[in-house]
Amino acid sequence: MARFVRTFTKRLCIILNVVIAGLFLIACANAWLHPSKWWFFSLLGLGFPVLLILLFFFLVFWLILRSKWAILSAVILLIGFGNIRVFLGMHFASSAFTLQKDKDALRIMTWNVHWFDDHNKKIKEHKDYRKKMIAFIKEQNADVLCFQEFLELGKSFTTSNTNAITQLNYPYYYRVIDYGRTSGRFQAGVAIFSRFPIVDTQRVLYPDPANLRAAESLISADLLVNGKKIRIYTTHLQSVLFQKNDYRSIEIIKSADDSMVMASRSIIKKLRQGYAFRGFQADLVRNKLDSCPYPEIICGDFNDVPNSYTYFHIKGNRQDVFVRKGKGIGRSFTAVSPTLRIDYILADKKFEVLQYNRFLAPWSDHYPVIADLKLQDD
The missing domain is CATH 3.60.10.10 (Endonuclease/exonuclease/phosphatase)
Structure with a gap:
């Protein structure tokens, strides 16, 4: 029984991971598809942050289990990096904004x-x-x-x-x-x-x-x-x-x-x-x-x-x-x-x-x- 539960749980996670990966790619694709025809993709784009978090969760989850399925999330995240880059500012170590302007600014x-x-x-x-x-x-x-x-x-x-x-x-x-x-x-x-x-x-x-x-x-x-x-x-x-x-x-x-x-x-x-x-x-x-x-x-x-x-x-x-x-x-x-x-x-x-x-x-x-x-x- 325990083996059945583990197998079922793993398969369910794989299916969810594949679905999330597919939705994430669609959310990324809406950046190049005109919303007058592909409006649903634009709506899905609003869920981009949630899909990103879920995809990252699956990456960590499979890495902890040392499963090859971690490759799926890793590849999808690499494909969507352009979208991730404009969503998340990565200059966490940069200095604080100063009211004093540079000479030619x-x-x-x-x-x-x-x-x-x-x-x-x-x-x-x-x-x-x-x-x-x-x-x-x-x-x-x-x-x-x-x-x-x-x-x-x-x-x-x-x-x-x-x-x-x-x-x-x-x-x-x-x-x-x-x-x-x-x-x-x-x-x-x-x-x-x-x-x-x-x-x-x-x-x-x-x-x-x-x-x-x-x-x-x-x-x-x-x-x-x-x-x-x-x-x-x-x-x-x-x-x-x-x-x-x-x-x-x-x-x-x-x-x-x-x-x-x-x-x-x-x-x-x-x-x-x-x-x-x-x-x-x-x-x-x-x-x-x-x-x-x-x-x-x-x-x-x-x-x-x-x-x-x-x-x-x-x-x-x-x-x-x-x-x-x-x-x-x-x-x-x-x-x-x-x-x-x-x-x-x-x-x-x-x-x-x-x-x-x-x-x-x-x-x-x-x-x-x-x-x-x-x-x-x-």
Whole structure:
């Protein structure tokens, strides 16, 4: 009987190992498969961290038993190393981020400021975070600021976020209105603020998805930095538009509530739509980046994880500052899961990445990401 149990257990572990290995490879493959056609692979990509942990567990398990099945997990992990590399920052021994910049460093910060928390003012227990956010921005002493969900209130309001930022020694800026009107109660969109002169700007509007709010624009600003032109891009790709009831649906799924099936359908539908639209937006962004005549940096809220088509397609041969200098998982979105790194700074290889940091600032649903870069001599 004992022998039967051991044999059954071993075979079950082998089957589970093979299944996990197959799912892991599919999760890796979604980085190269357009989500408009292969949306299920994109959904599976969200489970990449769990699959990675399980695969590593099986590797250790078989090694302890001195079984040849350890080879399977080892080979699969090697095949998926490119995906593991962008998911897990491995610079654990690197020195801490310093506010003091190198002489020729260009410091850039990207942050989805979530309307400077203005949307929460109707909540009874709401605390005004705007002043703290402005103070934090000042403290970082960045040369270029890229914002998503940047809010500017109408003329009837006495406060101006644009003025508050420009007064921090950012005399040059390019801001577009993606939601609202020039003469309306509010304006919101993406924005670039700079301490270096802006000599040219561009804006690309994404096609509006049917029955869904579109993403914020792709904008760029050509900066004159120490006599050389560089181009800074920022964008905010399609959100899945989760509302409060959607987050409740996620909790229902986690707790295996009786209404789990209906909750799952709602979440999957929104994820599927978001993946498809971001795939087309990523195609457009990549075309713009590849045609850029200057060294370029793109940063912003991609609303997608590192092992996604969106990330890999936009990145191309560019440097991810987190991969170059970061450690751990680098979570940048505060809700849903601790594994969501969806805010990025990607730089042309003509830049040297000096340092990187992600600040756990509590005032938005996104964390700010900062990097020091240096344009290398030709």
